[in-house]
Amino acid sequence: MNYKLDFVKARKWFFLFSIATILLGVVSLFTQGLNLGIDFVSGSRLDINIQQAFDKEKADAKLAELGYPNPNTRVAGNNKELLVFRTDKAISKEKVNDIRDAFRKDFGKKVAVNEQTVDPIIGRELARNAIYSVLIASIGIIAYITLRFEYRFAFSAIIAILYDALFTIGLFSIFQWEVDIVFIAAVLTIVGYSINDTIVIFDRIRENLKRENPKTFEALSNVVNVSIQQTLVRSINTVLTVIFAAVALLIFGGESIKYFSIALLVGLFSGAYSSICIASQIWVGWKWRSLQKERLKPQSAE
Amino acid sequence: MRVRKGKIVIFSLWIVGLLAIMGGTTKWVVDNLTLGLDLRGGFEVLYKAAPLEKGQKITPATLSDTADALNKRINSIGVTEPEISVEGKDRLRVSLAGVKDPDQARKLLGKPAVLEFRDPSGKKVLLKGSDLVQGAAKQDYNPQNNEPVVSVEFKDAEKYANITGKYVGQKMPIYLDDKQLSNPIIQERIPNGKSMISGNFTVEKAKELADLLNAGSLPVKLKQLSSNAVDASLGQDSLHKSLFAGLYAIGFIFLFVIGYYRLPGLIAVMTLISYSYLVLLFFSLLDVTLTLPGIAAYILGIGIAVDANIIMYERIKDELRSGKSIPISVKSGSKSSFLTIFDAHVTTIIASAVMFYFGTSGVRGFSVSLLVGIFVSFLTAVALSRILLTLLVRSNLLHKKHSWFGVKEDEISEL
Numbered sequence: 001m002n003y004k005l006d007f008v009k010a011r012k013w014f015f016l017f018s019i020a021t022i023l024l025g026v027v028s029l030f031t032q033g034l035n036l037g038i039d040f041v042s043g044s045r046l047d048i049n050i051q052q053a054f055d056k057e058k059a060d061a062k063l064a065e066l067g068y069p070n071p072n073t074r075v076a077g078n079n080k081e082l083l084v085f086r087t088d089k090a091i092s093k094e095k096v097n098d099i100r101d102a103f104r105k106d107f108g109k110k111v112a113v114n115e116q117t118v119d120p121i122i123g124r125e126l127a128r129n130a131i132y133s134v135l136i137a138s139i140g141i142i143a144y145i146t147l148r149f150e151y152r153f154a155f156s157a158i159i160a161i162l163y164d165a166l167f168t169i170g171l172f173s174i175f176q177w178e179v180d181i182v183f184i185a186a187v188l189t190i191v192g193y194s195i196n197d198t199i200v201i202f203d204r205i206r207e208n209l210k211r212e213n214p215k216t217f218e219a220l221s222n223v224v225n226v227s228i229q230q231t232l233v234r235s236i237n238t239v240l241t242v243i244f245a246a247v248a249l250l251i252f253g254g255e256s257i258k259y260f261s262i263a264l265l266v267g268l269f270s271g272a273y274s275s276i277c278i279a280s281q282i283w284v285g286w287k288w289r290s291l292q293k294e295r296l297k298p299q300s301a302e
Numbered sequence: 303m304r305v306r307k308g309k310i311v312i313f314s315l316w317i318v319g320l321l322a323i324m325g326g327t328t329k330w331v332v333d334n335l336t337l338g339l340d341l342r343g344g345f346e347v348l349y350k351a352a353p354l355e356k357g358q359k360i361t362p363a364t365l366s367d368t369a370d371a372l373n374k375r376i377n378s379i380g381v382t383e384p385e386i387s388v389e390g391k392d393r394l395r396v397s398l399a400g401v402k403d404p405d406q407a408r409k410l411l412g413k414p415a416v417l418e419f420r421d422p423s424g425k426k427v428l429l430k431g432s433d434l435v436q437g438a439a440k441q442d443y444n445p446q447n448n449e450p451v452v453s454v455e456f457k458d459a460e461k462y463a464n465i466t467g468k469y470v471g472q473k474m475p476i477y478l479d480d481k482q483l484s485n486p487i488i489q490e491r492i493p494n495g496k497s498m499i500s501g502n503f504t505v506e507k508a509k510e511l512a513d514l515l516n517a518g519s520l521p522v523k524l525k526q527l528s529s530n531a532v533d534a535s536l537g538q539d540s541l542h543k544s545l546f547a548g549l550y551a552i553g554f555i556f557l558f559v560i561g562y563y564r565l566p567g568l569i570a571v572m573t574l575i576s577y578s579y580l581v582l583l584f585f586s587l588l589d590v591t592l593t594l595p596g597i598a599a600y601i602l603g604i605g606i607a608v609d610a611n612i613i614m615y616e617r618i619k620d621e622l623r624s625g626k627s628i629p630i631s632v633k634s635g636s637k638s639s640f641l642t643i644f645d646a647h648v649t650t651i652i653a654s655a656v657m658f659y660f661g662t663s664g665v666r667g668f669s670v671s672l673l674v675g676i677f678v679s680f681l682t683a684v685a686l687s688r689i690l691l692t693l694l695v696r697s698n699l700l701h702k703k704h705s706w707f708g709v710k711e712d713e714i715s716e717l
Contacts, residue, residue: 192654200646253544
C-alpha cells in the first residue's frame with residue numbers, strides 16, 4: 001500500500017504545534033479570561049434593532065439622557081442596525097418601555113427591542129452542567145470505543161476532543177468573542193463532530209491492521225498513513241459540506257447565532273486536524289510501545 | 303446486458319411517491335410546527351419558588367399546583383399554549399410565545415394573589431380567596447360613587463352572613479398579598495354571599511384583580527431569576543434569516559454532492575430532501591418547540607446526513623477503483639461503510655443525549671434537534687440511499703458506467 005503524505009513522520013511537529021496553541025489559549029484564559037455574555041454575569045442586555053445604520057454617539061447620548069451615563073454599548077448586525085446595550089443592574093420592564101419609546105421617537109417607528117435579564121446563578125449552573133456533560137459524555141464515549149475498538153483508541157480520541165474544546169475556548173478568549181449559552185452547545189457539537197471524524201479514521205486503521213498485521217514501526221506507521229489517506233477525501237468533503245452550512249449560518253443567520261457559527265467553524269477545522277494529527281498520532285506511538293512489550297514478554301519467559 | 307425495466311419502474315415509483323407525499327404534506331407539517339419565542343416573539347421568565355409562610359416546603363405537588371394556577375391566569379388573558387415547565391427542585395419556566403401584551407402577562411404571573419378578609423384587628427383571617435366562587439369575580443362599579451370595584455361571591459353564603467353579622471358596625475380589612483386594599487365598615491349582615499372589594503382601582507386594575515381571583519392564588523411566592531423578551535418583529539426576522547441560511551446551505555451542499563459524486567450524488571440529494579422533510583415531520587409529531595439553536599442543529603444535521611452518504615460513496619468508489627464490478631462494489635461498499643456510520647452516529651448520540659439530560663431550554667432544544675437528526679439520517683442516508691442505489695444497479699442501467707460514480711477509467715486497476 002502506498003501513501004503520498006507521511007503524517008506519522010511529522011507527528012512531533014503536530015504535537016509541538018498542538019501544545020503551543022493550547023498554551024497560548026491557556027495563557028490568554030488566565031490573563032484576559034473570557035468575554036462572558038449576559039448569561040453568565042448579572043444584569044440586563046437590550047438588543048435595540050433600529051432597522052438601519054445609525055449614529056452610535058446619538059444613541060449613546062439618548063441612553064445617557066434616559067439615566068444611563070457612559071452606557072456600555074456596541075454596534076452589531078450585518079447592516080450595523082443593532083445596538084447592544086449591557087448594564088450591570090437589571091433594567092425594569094417599565095424602563096425598557098421608556099427606552100423603546102424614546103428610540104422610536106428619534107430613530108423611527110420600526111425600532112424593536114429584545115430584553116434579556118439573567119441571574120448569574122443560572123449561567124454558572126449552565127456552565128457547570130456543560131462541564132459535567134463533557135466529562136460524562138467522554139466517559140460514555142470511552143466505554144463505547146473500548147467496547148467496539150480498544151482502549152488505546154478510546155483515550156487517544158478523548159485527548160483529541162479535549163484539544164478541540166480547549167482550542168475553541170482558547171481562541172474565544174484570545175479574540176475576546178462573546179461567550180453565551182449557545183456557545184456551550186457549539187462546543188458540545190464540536191466534540192460530537194470531532195469524535196465522528198476520529199471514529200471514521202480509527203475504523204479504517206482497525207480494518208487495515210487486520211489485513212497487514214504490522215511487525216515493525218515502519219509497517220505500523222504505513223498502516224496509519226494509508227488509513228489517513230484513504231479517509232482523507234471523505235474528511236475533506238465532509239468538513240466542506242458542514243462548512244457550507246456553518247458559513248451560511250454565519251453570513252445569513254443573524255446576530256444571535258453569529259458567535260455560535262464562528263465557534264462551529266473553528267471547531268470543525270480543529271476537529272479534522274485533531275483526528276488526523278493528534279488522535280491517530282498518539283495511538284501509533286502507544287500501540288508501538290505495547291507491541292514491543294508484547295514481544296519482550298515471551299523472550300523473558302524463556 | 304439486458305436492462306430490467308421493472309426495477310426502473312420501481313425506482314421511479316419511489317422517487318415520484320416520495321416527492322408526492324412530501325409535496326402534498328409539507329404545508330401541513332410546517333403549519334403544525336411549534337415555534338419558540340425567539341422565532342415568533344414573546345417572553346420567557348424563570349421563577350424560583352419560595353415558601354409563602356415559614357416552614358412551608360416546596361414539593362413537586364406544590365410546584366404542579368403553581369403551574370396549574372399560572373396556566374389559568376395565562377388563559378384568562380387569552381394566550382394560547384403557554385409552556386410551563388418545572389426545572390430542578392424549585393424552579394418554573396414560563397414561556398409565552400406570540401403574546402401580544404407581555405407587560406400585562408408579566409403583571410399577572412408573578413403575584414401570589416392571596417386574598418384575605420380579616421377581623422377588625424387585621425390579624426385574624428376570617429375568609430380567604432379560596433372561599434370565593436371560582437370564576438365569579440368581575441370588575442364592577444360601586445353604585446354609590448361609581449368607583450371601579452371587584453365584585454366577588456362566597457361559596458358558603460351562610461358563613462359569610464354569620465361573619466358579617468358578627469362584625470356589624472366594625473371594620474373588616476381586605477388584604478391582597480399582605481397589603482391592605484381597603485378597610486370597609488360592615489353596615490349590616492349580608493345574606494346573599496356577595497361582596498365588593500374597593501381599593502382606589504382604575505378600571506384596568508380592577509379587571510386585573512378579578513382575573514387573578516378567578517384563576518386562584520399561587521401556593522408559593524415566585525422570585526424572578528431571569529427573563530427574556532423578544533419583540534415579535536425580531537422573532538420573525540430571526541426566522542427568516544435562519545431559513546435563508548438553511549436554503550443557501552442546502553443549495554451549496556446539493557451542488558457539491560452532485561458535482562463530486564454524480565449519480566450517487568443525485569440519490570444523496572433525494573435522501574437529503576427526505577431527511578429535511580422527515581426531521582420537520584418528527585418535530586411536529588413530537589411537538590418539539592423549534593428554537594434558533596434548534597434550527598442551527600437542523601441545518602448542521604443536514605451536514606451530518608451528507609457525511610453518511612459520503613462515507614458510503616467513498617467506499618463504493620474504493621471498491622470500483624480496485625477493479626470490482628458495479629453491483630459488487632455497491633454491495634460491499636455499503637456493507638463495509640455501515641459499521642463506520644453506525645459507530646460514528648452512536649458516539650454523537652451519546653454526546654447529544656448527555657447534552658439533553660444536563661441542558662436547559664436553549665441547549666436542550668439544540669440536542670433534541672440533533673438527536674432527531676441522527677435517527678432520521680440513519681433512515682435516509684443509510685436505508686433509503688441503499689434501496690434507491692440498489693434498485694438502479696439491479697436494473698443493469700449502470701452497467702460499466704463507472705464515470706456515473708465519479709470514477710475515471712484510468713483509476714481502475716486490473717483485478
